[in-house]
Amino acid sequence: MSRFLLDKGLSLLPDPIRSAGRAVKRARLRLLRALLHDKRRWNTALNQRELYHGRVRLDSYPRFIQVGSTMACNLRCFFCMRTVESVREQHARRKTRLDREMPQPVFEQVLALMPYAETFDLTPFGENFLFSQLDRILETHQRLGCNNLTMTTAGTLLTPRWAEQIVRSRVQHVKISIEETDPERYAAMRIGARLEQVVEGIHLLHEWKHRLDSPVPRLTLAASYMLRNIERLPDMVLFAAEHGVPEIYVQMLELKYNDDPEVQQEELTYHIPLLRRMIAEGEVEARRLGIAYVVTMPIRNLLDSGGAAVSDAAPASRTRRHLMQKCTNPWWWAYMDENGLLWPCCWAKVAFGSLLHEPFLKVWNSEIAQDMRRRFLANDIPDYCRGQLCHVEFE
Numbered sequence: 001m002s003r004f005l006l007d008k009g010l011s012l013l014p015d016p017i018r019s020a021g022r023a024v025k026r027a028r029l030r031l032l033r034a035l036l037h038d039k040r041r042w043n044t045a046l047n048q049r050e051l052y053h054g055r056v057r058l059d060s061y062p063r064f065i066q067v068g069s070t071m072a073c074n075l076r077c078f079f080c081m082r083t084v085e086s087v088r089e090q091h092a093r094r095k096t097r098l099d100r101e102m103p104q105p106v107f108e109q110v111l112a113l114m115p116y117a118e119t120f121d122l123t124p125f126g127e128n129f130l131f132s133q134l135d136r137i138l139e140t141h142q143r144l145g146c147n148n149l150t151m152t153t154a155g156t157l158l159t160p161r162w163a164e165q166i167v168r169s170r171v172q173h174v175k176i177s178i179e180e181t182d183p184e185r186y187a188a189m190r191i192g193a194r195l196e197q198v199v200e201g202i203h204l205l206h207e208w209k210h211r212l213d214s215p216v217p218r219l220t221l222a223a224s225y226m227l228r229n230i231e232r233l234p235d236m237v238l239f240a241a242e243h244g245v246p247e248i249y250v251q252m253l254e255l256k257y258n259d260d261p262e263v264q265q266e267e268l269t270y271h272i273p274l275l276r277r278m279i280a281e282g283e284v285e286a287r288r289l290g291i292a293y294v295v296t297m298p299i300r301n302l303l304d305s306g307g308a309a310v311s312d313a314a315p316a317s318r319t320r321r322h323l324m325q326k327c328t329n330p331w332w333w334a335y336m337d338e339n340g341l342l343w344p345c346c347w348a349k350v351a352f353g354s355l356l357h358e359p360f361l362k363v364w365n366s367e368i369a370q371d372m373r374r375r376f377l378a379n380d381i382p383d384y385c386r387g388q389l390c391h392v393e394f395e
Contacts, residue, residue, distance in 0.1 A: 005104065005231055009300050012338055015348060020368040022049075022053055025049065026046060026049060026050070026059060026318075026320045027102065029042050029045050029046040029049065030046060030059055032329070033046060034117070035238050036384035037118050039115045040116055040117065040118060040146070040148065043060055043061050043063070043117075044060075044063055044076060044118060045114040046059060046060040046300055047060035047061075047062075047063050048255075048334055049280075049326060050331065051052045051331045051332070054377050055373075056370040056371075056373040056374050057332065057365050057370055058364060058365060060329075061113055061116040061117070061332075061364070062113075062117065062332055062333055062334035062362075062364070063117060063118045063119070063225065063332040064118060064119045064121065064333045064334070065110070065113055065114075065117045065119070065121065065334050065335075065336070066121045066123050066333075066334070066335040066340050066346070067102070067110055067120070067121065067122050067123070067222055067333060067336055068101065068102065068108075068123070068124040068125060068335070068336060069101065069122060069126075069128065069131040069133065069134075069152075069338065070100050070124050070126040070127070070130055070338055071101075071123075071124070071125050071128065071338050072100075072126040072130040072131070073098050073125075073126040073127045073131065073154075073192050073375040074127055074154075074156065074157060074192060074352045075127070075154060075156065075191060075192045075193050075373075076191040076192055077189060077190045077191060078178055078189065078263075079189065079224075079226065079253050079255060079258070079263070081125065081257060082125060082126075082152075084377070092385060093315065094161050098237065100338055101131060101132060101199065102132075102133075102336070102337075102338045102340065103339075103340050103356060105340075105355075106336065106340040106355045106356060107133060109355055109360050110355075111227075111360070111388075112338050113135065113144055113294045113360065114146050114148070114149075115144055116216070117146075118148060119148055119150055120141075120146065120149050121149075121150045121151070121152075122134075122137065122149070122150070122151040122152065122263065123150075123151070123175075124194045124392050125337075125338070125340065126301060127153060127154060127156075127157060127340075128151050128152065128153050129153060129157040129162060131159070137149070137287060138165055138166070138169040138171070139169065141170065141171070142168065142169040142170060142310070145170075145316045147170060147172060147216055148172060149169070149170075149171045149172055149311065150172055150173035150175070150217075151166075151170065151173075151174055151175070152174075152175040152176075152177055152222060153174065153175070153176060153191065153201075154176070154177050154178075154193060154198070155176045155177070155178070155197065155199075155201040155202065156190075156193045156194070156197040156198060157206055158197075158198075158201025158202075158205070159198070159204075159359065160204055163201070163204035163205050163207070163208045164189065164208050166205065166206075166208075166212050166217060167205065167209055167211075167212050167216070167217070167251075168212065170214070170376035171216065172214055172216050172217055172218065173216075173217050173218045173219075173220065174205065174217040174218070174219055174220070175220045175221075176198060176220065176221050176222060176224055176245070177202070177222050177224065177392075178198060178221055178224075178236070179197070179223065179224050179225070179229055179253075180220070180229055181195070181232065181235045181236055181238075181239040182195075182235075183195040183196070185229070185232075186198075188336070189318070190230070198332075198361065199243060201217065202243050202245065203242070203243070204216065205219060206219075206375070211232065211295065211331065216318040218246070218247065219244075219245045219246065219247070220247040220248065220249055220294075221236060221239070221240050221247070221249070222247050222249045222251060223236045223249065223250060224251040224253045224279075225250070225252055225253060225268060225275075225332050226253045226255060226263075226266040226267060226268060226269075227265075227268065227270075227271055228266060228267060228337040230271070230274060230275060230278045231262065231274075232277045233279070233281065233282040234278075234281050234282050234284075234285040236248060236282070236287070237285040237286045237289060237291050237293070237327060238285065240291050241289040241290075241291055243245075243286065245291075246290075246291060246292055247291065247292035247293075247294065248282075248286065248291055248293055248294065249252065249293070249294045249296055250279065250282065250293070250295045250296060250299060251296050251298075251299070252267070252268050252269075252296070252298050252299050252302075253267065253268075254267065254389040255267040258349065268299075268302075268314075269302060269391075272303065272306065275299065275302070275303065276303055276330065276350045277296060279299065279303065285290065290366065297304070297308070297390060298389045298390050298391055300392050301326070301390060301391040301394050302394065304394070305391065305394035312353055314369035322379050323376050323379045323380070323392070324376055324377065324379070325343065325346065327345075327376070327385075327390070327392050328376075329344050329345045329348075330369065330372045330373045330376055331373065333345055334364070336355060337358050339354075340355045340356040341354055341355070342354070342355055342360070342363045344369070345390070346373060346389075347385075347388035347389050347390045348372075348384050348385050348388065349384040349388070350368060350372070350380075350384040351368075352364065352369040352372075353366045353368065381393050
């Protein structure tokens with residue numbers, strides 16, 4: 001993080017000459033991004049410069065784009081937001097379908113951003129293989145040679161055709177969402193799914209990678225946990241090794257919106273000692289088996305803090321991490337959902353605006369977006385960022 005942002009703060013504004021020089025450098029990067037083939041490289045350079053100098057109105061596009069392409073899903077996992085009765089009632093009141101797709105005008109805007117992103121990630125609330133535009137995304141990625149497409153799937157619909165197309169279009173990363181390695185326990189958590197379907201899908205991807213002599217996609221088990229399955233984390237590491245998956249993401253399920261109070265209490269926010277112990281045991285097993293072991297940000301923040309949030313009444317002498325050291329998502333991350341809304345992340349309870357009504361750059365630089373960046377620079381955690389699964393307010 002830049003010394004300007006963290007040490008000097010916003011009170012030291014650049015002099016006119018320095019400001020003019022920075023403007024010239026940003027203009028140069030915008031021109032290179034527009035004229036040269038490697039749009040991603042120059043967009044990243046522009047984004048880094050804008051972040052470094054604490055700009056709140058951005059000319060750069062987000063470096064990480066998550067696409068919530070569809071709500072349609074073939075499963076009814078009991079822990080999923082789609083199965084929560086209050087969520088279903090909310091959609092019924094709004095007369096919106098739970099299987100709706102991203103509107104076509106929004107999709108066209110989002111697809112146009114693909115060449116600029118370091119990562120273009122298809123991670124919707126639904127299942128990617130039920131999105132009617134998936135073929136077009138894969139074709140565009142292959143034709144443009146973007147080499148930045150990643151996707152998340154439950155793995156139950158990974159047919160031979162899809163496996164071949166994923167490898168041929170050079171998808172870089174496929175994340176398999178999974179919670180259990182025991183077939184019966186898996187079926188009890190993912191209603192309508194069978195573990196053998198997932199295993200078959202993984203093997204199909206391995207087969208097509210071998211046939212086409214392709215190093216991609218990289219495979220990851222995106223393993224999500226709550227109280228009832230956290231003690232089985234070491235078994236997930238073993239499952240990854242047995243099926244040739246080189247990496248595991250350890251994630252935490254958000255359950256506070258569940259209708260069942262007992263299920264809500266299974267969120268690992270309430271079971272930190274157990275979580276800490278199982279994270280450590282999983283890491284030992286991963287080292288033994290040579291599996292890359294990634295503990296995601298919400299768990300890291302939770303364990304680092306011991307579950308204690310930053311108190312505004314804490315002594316000023318207390319050493320704290322600056323908010324910008326914990327999160328810079330408002331500058332480089334964007335999530336476009338199936339309703340056409342643009343969000344700064346999966347967790348903050350505020351949207352920058354709607355791509356149905358305005359072009360991307362206008363929404364990306366809306367008053368809400370600029371105010372959020374301004375508050376992050378001032379180390380002021382907004383209320384809509386508090387109490388979320390990322391635990392950004394924890395110290």
